């Protein structure tokens with residue numbers, strides 16, 4: 001049996017956290033032979049609810065669950081953490097954009113970045129889910145100067161999975177057969193879901209769908225899916241968000257299949273002319289616990305405009321939180 005690894009989850013008693021804890025303990029994230037210690041962080045008033053989650057985790061008797069820590073102290077939650085899923089933050093309600101949460105949620109990520117800096121494993125892999133995820137990841141990264149900046153990422157895998165589902169429905173292919181989807185940019189309504197390279201069983205899919213559908217239906221549907229879920233459910237996506245967070249870390253830790261890539265919001269290297277440093281979603285290939293941005297893809301005029309628009313929004317968000325960086 002392998003040695004347990006430590007997985008910190010913030011907002012662990014919230015909607016997404018409640019899903020994550022059980023699926024990670026079941027082995028869905030790191031595999032059926034990898035024991036885990038869950039290190040769960042909540043705000044003090046939610047410690048009672050968190051205790052209930054811990055009771056249920058014990059009751060489920062997961063073979064892979066080595067231990068559970070429940071705390072309201074980030075220094076304890078991040079101690080020696082190998083993975084940190086930063087979920088704890090306020091969700092948006094109807095009529096809001098995710099960036100409207102920046103003033104309130106941004107304050108959470110500086111102190112958590114510092115606690116990661118001081119206590120986590122030097123190789124900790126950080127995924128920010130709490131919105132606005134890209135800029136919150138930038139805030140956490142800025143507060144952790146002793147950690148590799150590359151290890152701070154934000155989640156656009158849910159958008160990637162949503163795009164697979166929409167394209168599968170249109171083309172009659174199964175979503176699992178579709179490879180090389182891309183989400184560029186921000187986890188927001190400016191994101192650019194790009195199907196130009198998407199293929200199923202070796203066959204390109206873009207040529208078979210009409211440009212009007214792609215531009216006027218598909219792109220807005222993916223960009224607005226979070227809002228559509230809030231309208232339908234009265235609460236933001238939770239099970240699909242947790243599932244995609246698990247996908248993000250699993251790909252990063254265990255690798256992407258040959259001939260495919262995943263979308264991850266990572267610190268820009270300047271690839272594709274994007275401002276270095278902002279946390280921008282790119283197509284990424286993962287191997288040996290590392291990711292690399294897929295370089296050299298053709299950028300046409302339509303894509304350039306879309307990629308620049310979502311970059312501009314991320315620069316504006318960075319400006320808005322300059323005092324926290």
Ligand SMILES: NC(=O)C1=CN([C@@H]2O[C@H](COP(=O)(O)OP(=O)(O)OC[C@H]3O[C@@H](n4cnc5c(N)ncnc54)[C@H](O)[C@@H]3O)[C@@H](O)[C@H]2O)C=CC1
Nearest residue numbers: 011013014015016042043088089090091129130131155241
């Ligand atoms: N990146 C993405 O694709 C997605 C991001 N989200 C975002 O994830 C976040 C969480 O969503 P839900 O779980 O639905 O919200 P929720 O309100 O059900 O749970 C959030 C939990 O975080 C806790 N929390 C708040 N501040 C905290 C802090 N400083 N430290 C630790 N815990 C703290 C709260 O007590 C609460 O239990 C929201 O910001 C939401 O917008 C949601 C879906 C997808």
Ligand SMILES: O=C([O-])CC(=O)C(=O)O
Nearest residue numbers: 092098131226227236237
């Ligand atoms: O839309 C929201 O506010 C929650 C979220 O990030 C998503 O579902 O993509």
